Amino acid sequence: xxxYVMRRCVVSMVIVFAITTVIYFLLQLVPGDPAQVLLxxxxxxxxxxxxxxxxxxxxxxxxxxxxxxxxxxxxDFGTSLLKGKSVTSLIVKCLPITLSVAVFAELFALYFGIPxxxxxxxxxxxxxxxxxxxxxxxGVSMPTFWLGLNLMFLFGVKxxxxxxxxxxxxxxxxxxxxxxxxxxxxxxxxxxxALIARMTRCSVLEQVRxxxxxxxxxKGLPESRVLGKHVLRNSLAPVVTIVGMTLPRLLxxxxxxxxxxxxxxxxxxxxxxxMQRDYMIMQAAIVLLASLSVLSAFIVDFIYTTLDPRIRYx
Amino acid sequence: MRTRLIKDxxxxxxxxxxxxxxxxxxxxxxxTSYSPTKTHMSDLLQPPSLEHLFGTDSFGRDILSRVxxxxxxxxxxxxxxxxxxxxxxxxxxMIVAFVRxxxxxxxxxLEGIMAIPAMLLxxxxxxxxxxxxxxxxxxxxxxxxxxxxxxxxxEALRVQKENYLEAAxxxxxxxxxxxxxxxxPNIVSPLLVQTSFMFAFAVLTEAGxxxxxxxxxxxxxxxxxxLAEARDxxxxxPWISWFPGFNIILIxxxxxxxxxxLRDAFDPYFRY
Numbered sequence: 001x002x003x004y005v006m007r008r009c010v011v012s013m014v015i016v017f018a019i020t021t022v023i024y025f026l027l028q029l030v031p032g033d034p035a036q037v038l039l040x041x042x043x044x045x046x047x048x049x050x051x052x053x054x055x056x057x058x059x060x061x062x063x064x065x066x067x068x069x070x071x072x073x074x075x076d077f078g079t080s081l082l083k084g085k086s087v088t089s090l091i092v093k094c095l096p097i098t099l100s101v102a103v104f105a106e107l108f109a110l111y112f113g114i115p116x117x118x119x120x121x122x123x124x125x126x127x128x129x130x131x132x133x134x135x136x137x138x139g140v141s142m143p144t145f146w147l148g149l150n151l152m153f154l155f156g157v158k159x160x161x162x163x164x165x166x167x168x169x170x171x172x173x174x175x176x177x178x179x180x181x182x183x184x185x186x187x188x189x190x191x192x193x194a195l196i197a198r199m200t201r202c203s204v205l206e207q208v209r210x211x212x213x214x215x216x217x218x219k220g221l222p223e224s225r226v227l228g229k230h231v232l233r234n235s236l237a238p239v240v241t242i243v244g245m246t247l248p249r250l251l252x253x254x255x256x257x258x259x260x261x262x263x264x265x266x267x268x269x270x271x272x273x274x275m276q277r278d279y280m281i282m283q284a285a286i287v288l289l290a291s292l293s294v295l296s297a298f299i300v301d302f303i304y305t306t307l308d309p310r311i312r313y314x
Numbered sequence: 315m316r317t318r319l320i321k322d323x324x325x326x327x328x329x330x331x332x333x334x335x336x337x338x339x340x341x342x343x344x345x346t347s348y349s350p351t352k353t354h355m356s357d358l359l360q361p362p363s364l365e366h367l368f369g370t371d372s373f374g375r376d377i378l379s380r381v382x383x384x385x386x387x388x389x390x391x392x393x394x395x396x397x398x399x400x401x402x403x404x405x406x407x408m409i410v411a412f413v414r415x416x417x418x419x420x421x422x423x424l425e426g427i428m429a430i431p432a433m434l435l436x437x438x439x440x441x442x443x444x445x446x447x448x449x450x451x452x453x454x455x456x457x458x459x460x461x462x463x464x465x466x467x468x469e470a471l472r473v474q475k476e477n478y479l480e481a482a483x484x485x486x487x488x489x490x491x492x493x494x495x496x497x498x499p500n501i502v503s504p505l506l507v508q509t510s511f512m513f514a515f516a517v518l519t520e521a522g523x524x525x526x527x528x529x530x531x532x533x534x535x536x537x538x539x540x541l542a543e544a545r546d547x548x549x550x551x552p553w554i555s556w557f558p559g560f561n562i563i564l565i566x567x568x569x570x571x572x573x574x575x576l577r578d579a580f581d582p583y584f585r586y
Contacts, residue, residue, distance in 0.1 A: 259526060282441070
C-alpha cells in the first residue's frame with residue numbers, strides 16, 4: 001500500500017513537471033512583450049531594452065525557464081509585472097476562494113447526483129426515472145454561466161435572499177462565507193450532479209441485475225439492506241471514477257463561475273492576467289490549476305482503491 | 315437497428331430540435347429585418363414587445379436578430395469543429411493502431427495533451443492565437459482530437475483481433491485497404507456517437523470562451539458574448555440573458571439527445 005502511494009506520488013510529480021514545462025513554453029508563444037506591457041507602449045527602444053535586461057528577458061528561454069523553475073520549487077512564482085506584488089502572495093489570497101467554490105460545487109453535485117441516480121435506477125422506467133433523467137440531460141446541456149446568471153437573478157435580485165457577488169472570508173463570518181458560496185457552488189455543481197446522476201443510474205441498474213443481488217433478495221433480506229449494503233457500495237466505484245474524471249473540469253469551471261459572481265479567486269486572477277498580459281500571474285495560475293487537477297486525480301485514485309478491494313496496488 | 319433508431323424518442327426529439335434550430339438560423343435574414351450589429355441609441359434595454367420580440371440590449375440591438383445570427387456562429391463552430399475533430403482524430407487513431415513504431419511516441423503526445431484540463435488548454439491556445447471564429451475551431455480541434463484518436467485506436471485494436479481481419483491479412487490485403495474496407499466501417503458507430511457529443515462540447519466551449527472574453531470578438535453576435543454582456547444588466551434587463559441561453563441549451567440538448575439515442579441504438583448494453 002505504501003509502495004503504491006509512493007509510486008503514484010512519483011508518477012503525479014512527473015506529470016506535474018511535464019505539464020509545467022509544456023505550459024511554460026506554450027506561454028512563451030503568447031504575443032506581446034512583458035517589457036512593452038509594463039511601459040504601456042510609452043518607452044523608446046533603448047528603455048525597452050534596458051527593462052528587458054533588468055527583468056532578465058534578454059536571457060535565452062531555457063535559462064529563464066530554469067530560473068523560473070528553481071523559484072517554483074521554492075514556492076516563489078516571481079513578481080507580477082503590472083501589480084508589482086509577489087505572485088505567490090496573490091495566489092495565496094485567491095486559492096482558498098477557488099478551493100471553497102470547487103469543494104462546495106462537488107458537495108452539491110454528490111448530494112443531488114447520487115440520490116437522484118439511485119432513485120431513477122430503483123424506479124426504472126417510472127415517471128420519476130424519466131423526470132430525473134430529463135432534468136439530468138437538461139443539466140448537462142446548460143452552460144454554467146447561464147445557470148449562474150439566472151440563479152443570481154432569482155435568488156439575488158427577485159427574492160433577495162442571497163448575495164449576487166463578492167466573497168467573505170470564513171475568518172470574518174462563517175455564515176456570510178456560506179451564503180456567498182451557495183450560488184456559485186450550485187451553478188457549478190448542478191451540471192456535475194447531472195453527470196453523476198446519469199452514471200449512478202447506469203451503475204446501480206447494472207448491479208441490480210447481478211446474481212449476488214438476486215441471492216440477497218432470495219435469502220429474504222429487506223430491500224433497504226439489499227440496496228444500501230450490497231448494490232450501492234458496489235455501484236459507487238464507477239461513480240468515483242466519473243467524479244475523478246470530472247474534478248479537473250470542475251476546478252477549471254471555477255474560472256467561469258468566479259467571473260459570473262465576481263469572486264476574487266484564482267480563475268478571475270487568470271482571466272485578468274490574460275487580458276492584461278501579466279505573464280507571471282498567467283503562468284502561476286495555469287500551473288496551479290493544472291497541478292490541482294492532477295492532485296485531485298491522485299486523491300480519487302486512492303479513494304477508488306479503498307472502495308474496491310479487488311483493485312490491487314500494482 | 316434502423317427501426318430502433320426511428321423508435322427512439324430521444325433521436326426523434328434531438329433530430330427535430332436540430333432541424334428546427336438549424337432552419338431558423340439559416341432563415342435568419344428572412345425571419346428578422348433587424349441587423350444583429352446595428353446599434354439604436356433610442357431603443358436601449360427595451361423589454362420584449364411586439365416590435366422587438368426578445369427585447370433589445372444595452373446598445374439598442376434587437377436580441378431576436380442577434381440570437382438567430384448567433385446560432386449561426388454556434389452551429390458553424392459546432393459542425394466544423396466536430397467534423398474536423400472526427401476526421402483528424404480518426405487519422406491519428408489509425409496511425410497509432412497500425413504504425414507500430416509511431417505508437418509509443420504519438421500516444422505519449424496525445425496523453426500529454428489530455429493531461430491538461432480541456433478548457434484550460436483552450437484558454438491558453440486562445441491567449442496565444444487571439445480571438446476569432448477560426449481560432450476557436452483550431453483550439454477545439456487541438457484540445458479534443460486526442461480523445462477521438464484514443465477512441466479510434468481502442469476500437470481499431472479491438473477490430474484487429476477479429477477473424478475477418480486475419481483472413482484479409484492472409485489474403486494479402488494492404489494496410490490501407492484493410493483500414494478502408496474493414497476497420498472504418500466497423501468503428502463508424504462509436505465515432506458517430508462521439509462526434510455528436512463533440513458537437514455539443516464545441517458549442518459549449520465557444521460560448522464559455524466568448525463569455526470569458528477569449529472567443530468570438532465583438533460586435534459579432536456570439537451567444538456566449540451576449541451572455542457576458544447580459545451579466546452587467548441582470549438587475550434591470552434579465553431578458554438579455556434568457557434568450558441566448560435558451561438557444562445554446564436547445565442546440566446542445568439536441569446533440570446530447572441524438573448522441574444518447576445513437577449510443578443506445580448501436581450498443582444495446584446501455585439500453586434500458
